[in-house]
Amino acid sequence: MKEPAHHIILDAISQSASDIHFHPTPNEVEIHFRINGQRHLYKKIALTKYKVILAYFKYTGKLDIGESRLPQQGSLSFEENKLSYSLRISTLPANSLESLAIRILPQKDIQSLHELFLFPNQFKQVRKCLKNKSGIILLTGPTGSGKTTTLYAILKSFMEDNNYQTITLEDPVEKSFAQAVQVQINPESGLTYDEGLKAALRHDPDIIMVGEIRDQSTAEFVFRAAYTGHLVLSTLHAKDTFGTILRLLDMGIKKLELEQSLLAVASLELLPLQLRKFKNQRAAIIELLEGEILSEAINKQLSPLTAIDFQKLRRKAFAYGYISEENCF
Structure with a gap:
């Protein structure tokens, strides 16, 4: 058939x-x-x-x-x-x-990072986070919010600006990326995340990318990878940035571990664009927690009042004419 x-x-x-x-x-x-x-x-x-x-x-x-x-x-x-x-x-x-x-x-060419974001200043915010040499950057959001696409775009941005040794640990490998060493995790054959990390560290990586945090063991693994002094990128299913903090705490990651290793949490939402020249296209807006605002969210376990939320960004997109009113709220 x-x-x-x-x-x-x-x-x-x-x-x-x-x-x-x-x-x-x-x-x-x-x-x-x-x-x-x-x-x-x-x-x-x-x-x-x-x-x-x-x-x-x-x-x-x-x-x-x-x-x-x-x-x-x-x-x-x-x-x-x-x-x-x-x-x-x-x-x-x-x-x-x-x-x-x-x-x-x-399996087309990976998009450039600046092509993904609706607002240029948010692209600049993400680029700023990429200058760190060690720690964890998490991309979060629901299924279909563009986490994996953005993750590959971040890797592409790294490779354009720097000659980094990048190793990905994925289950499964979502997209072919020639500039990185991509490792397919296969627990049935003995290649677990932990074994993959041990092997990856022998390859002298600058960046380690873990496809997705799905459970407590993977979350603990990501933080162990960050302890090695490398920059670690990964994704997680969560409603928003503050929800990401709560999920990690619920997974058993200690507050001290979050403070020491977590550099930034970027929660993504894709908006369908109504402008004719962008027909059938979507662009990302992000809630970003970093620096003192991230520390406040970790310690007080409250959503910081200074954080920009999705509702404010959707209203801004509507004001500029990018989206329809029905997608504003």
């Missing part, structure tokens, strides 16, 4: 979708595309057709076709018109039939 699956991927790419969701219902399967952060119904297909498509993606994504009781994840490459894409395949047991989600990751 290559052709129907192929057409679905092509249609998703043509509509600039970031994700495809196959949602089984008792009588049929709904297919949704996520476009600019919004979920749109693409079409409905019969259950029999979906089972064949599901089997195709599980096979090509190197998942266990016979396993339907446990979640699985895999990946595969997709090429069209000389453009390459990485497809992240994820299945989830749902009632009597598995749900399928596919994330589409274009």
Whole structure:
């Protein structure tokens, strides 16, 4: 059933979708595309057709076709018109039939950092943070907020300005980046984050990038990596900057460790632009905690009154005509 699956991927790419969701219902399967952060119904297909498509993606994504009781994840490459894409395949047991989600990751050139931000002064703030030689810079936000894209753009910015030895530890590797040594974490084969760090340190790195903090053990690992005197970049799912502090504390990271190692927390939100020349584009705004404001948030565990929040930034974007009123609040 290559052709129907192929057409679905092509249609998703043509509509600039970031994700495809196959949602089984008792009588049929709904297919949704996520476009600019919004979920749109693409079409409905019969259950029999979906089972064949599901089997195709599980096979090509190197998942266990016979396993339907446990979640699985895999990946595969997709090429069209000389453009390459990485497809992240994820299945989830749902009632009597598995749900399928596919994330589409274009393997195009990594964007420059200044292209990502709506306001130039925020780009300058992030660049300032990059001048530190050691410590942790965290990019946070919900799924689809552009954390990984921004993370790669930061690495690209580093490499343009400095001849840094950069090593990434990722699970999985999201995008090919020739200027960095990219390590695919594989716990099943014994290559854990800790083992990867030990090996990375023998390569004399200037920068260590950890793809994502998913749990307490990964959080502890990131802070251990910072103790080695290197600059560490990573991402974390959190609503905003202050929520990031609370999440790290909840993960068991001590207040003293935060003060000693955490340089900055940048929480991202993508805004759909309404100006005609930016049609179907989004740009990032950031809440940034650093310096004394970050220390205040860590010690008082209160959101600092001096911090700029997303609501103020959205109002500013609306005042400049970048976004519509419905996206302002």
